[in-house]
Amino acid sequence: MTKPAVLITGASSGIGATYADRFARRGHDLVLVARNADRMEELAARLRAETGVTIDVMQADLAVDADVAKVEARLRDDKRIGVLINNAGLALAGAFEAQTAADLAQLVGVNTVAVLRLAHAVAPRFVAEGAGAIVNIGSVVGLVPEFGQTVYGATKAFVQFLSQGLAHELGPKGVYVQAVLPAGTATEIWSRAGADPSQVPPLMDVGALVDAALTGFDRREAVTIPPLQDGAQWDAYQGARLAMVPSFGATVPAPRYLEAAQ
Numbered sequence: 472m473t474k475p476a477v478l479i480t481g482a483s484s485g486i487g488a489t490y491a492d493r494f495a496r497r498g499h500d501l502v503l504v505a506r507n508a509d510r511m512e513e514l515a516a517r518l519r520a521e522t523g524v525t526i527d528v529m530q531a532d533l534a535v536d537a538d539v540a541k542v543e544a545r546l547r548d549d550k551r552i553g554v555l556i557n558n559a560g561l562a563l564a565g566a567f568e569a570q571t572a573a574d575l576a577q578l579v580g581v582n583t584v585a586v587l588r589l590a591h592a593v594a595p596r597f598v599a600e601g602a603g604a605i606v607n608i609g610s611v612v613g614l615v616p617e618f619g620q621t622v623y624g625a626t627k628a629f630v631q632f633l634s635q636g637l638a639h640e641l642g643p644k645g646v647y648v649q650a651v652l653p654a655g656t657a658t659e660i661w662s663r664a665g666a667d668p669s670q671v672p673p674l675m676d677v678g679a680l681v682d683a684a685l686t687g688f689d690r691r692e693a694v695t696i697p698p699l700q701d702g703a704q705w706d707a708y709q710g711a712r713l714a715m716v717p718s719f720g721a722t723v724p725a726p727r728y729l730e731a732a733q
């Protein structure tokens with residue numbers, strides 16, 4: 472049986488380039504998407520030579536509406552594509568009040584709007600086929616407002632919610648949706664974000680990260696958190712969240728709000 476082609480955003484470096492390497496070695500044809508076409512062509516030439524798979528390179532800036540539309544069209548029309556890896560993203564150093572509106576718009580555009588639009592473009596075809604996979608790269612930062620990377624973390628919380636919601640909606644229709652939540656991983660994201668090198672935490676090897684994410688993928692896990700050593704902690708967290716749900720149906724405020732503040 473022919474393996475589905477895989478479209479990977481942010482495939483010019485780091486986690487995306489490593490996904491490209493791993494899927495090529497599994498025998499999948501690829502579509503690589505990012506801004507730096509030279510780096511993708513170099514990666515594609517190496518992987519074609521080493522694995523024999525077919526690789527197309529699409530230059531696109533996912534902060535630019537017309538470029539996102541180009542990738543959406545490819546996802547809608549190219550029926551060979553059966554896996555979307557929504558990986559492209561960026562981080563931003565600095566305090567919220569010092570970050571510029573333009574930088575924040577780019578951060579939110581690439582990390583959330585593009586992720587949503589690409590998933591939305593491919594979902595109808597996957598649902599009609601009753602097959603397909605959407606992998607969204609979030610971050611543990613989306614679970615920890617206390618880290619102080621507020622807007623970056625908010626984009627990753629969006630990715631996590633979107634993924635869990637889509638898993639709930641699309642799973643019964645045959646479409647697998649996975650959220651991958653890396654923690655600090657050794658890629659260019661830190662220097663690109665302008666992070667102070669003395670503040671960078673110990674980092675996971677990018678190959679180890681992607682191999683663990685693919686283990687979760689093969690198991691059809693909804694949320695994969697490679698650095699989390701005790702998986703039962705995630706299950707307990709989800710259990711605590713779901714335990715609140717019946718209360719959300721209450722039609723009167725909780726007693727603690729019925730006493731006037733002193």
Ligand SMILES: NC(=O)C1=CN([C@@H]2O[C@H](COP(=O)(O)OP(=O)(O)OC[C@H]3O[C@@H](n4cnc5c(N)ncnc54)[C@H](OP(=O)(O)O)[C@@H]3O)[C@@H](O)[C@H]2O)C=CC1
Binds near residue numbers: 611
């Ligand atoms: N490394 C880490 O510690 C962690 C990373 N992540 C997430 O992993 C994902 C990949 O990042 P990582 O590999 O670490 O970092 P890199 O900086 O190495 O890679 C980011 C990729 O995204 C692409 N990209 C960035 N901006 C745009 C844009 N406007 N349009 C198209 N492509 C773009 C870059 O390509 P180009 O410049 O060619 O466009 C590059 O291929 C991100 O979503 C990140 O948030 C999550 C948790 C931890």
Ligand SMILES: CC(=O)[C@H](N)C(=O)O
Binds near residue numbers: 620655660
């Ligand atoms: C820059 C970061 O904080 C990193 N990409 C992460 O998500 O952990």
